[in-house]
Amino acid sequence: MVRMNVLADALKCINNAEKRGKRQVLIRPCSKVIVRFLTVMMKHGYIGEFEIIDDHRAGKIVVNLTGRLNKCGVISPRFDLQLKDLEKWQNNLLPSRQFGYIVLTTSAGIMDHEEARRKHTADQHFKIDCR
Structure with a gap:
């Protein structure tokens, strides 16, 4: 089966593991x-270190969780902003x-909304809702 949104699947895995109390x-x-x-x-302290494992296929990432994440998700469809x-x-x-934080994809790379405001760039957005 083809994955339509790889980032949404990854964030859903992180959410589910965080709710279950996994490390x-x-x-x-x-x-x-x-x-x-x-x-x-x-960078904002919501997850710990992560390790990229190259298995000569699509690759894997092992993420260490800290327990600080409440919810994160993708805004779909992506809106131009x-x-x-x-x-x-933001409101x-x-x-x-x-x-x-709202995480934006910009021409200058992927950054949070505060950094985008400082650099005066904004294009499309995702969302991390962390408390």
Whole structure:
């Protein structure tokens, strides 16, 4: 069976493992988008270290969980987003100003909404809702 959205499947695996209280989760297949998304999550302390395993197929990622993640998911379909509309999306998607991040794919790479505002870039978005 073909996976339609690899990132959505990976984030669902992380959510399910976090709800069950697991310490690690195995994500497959591996992609550059997943690795960059996990890097943003790790930078903000929602997950621990992760290891990429090359099995000469699609690859695997082993993620260490810290127990700090409440929910993360993909906004589907991806919407084009302008910087002036970012505040509106932030109010609609995030539970509070102090919690969570919206992760954007921009021409400058994958980054959270605060970094996109600092760099003045915004294109499409995903969501990490973490408390």
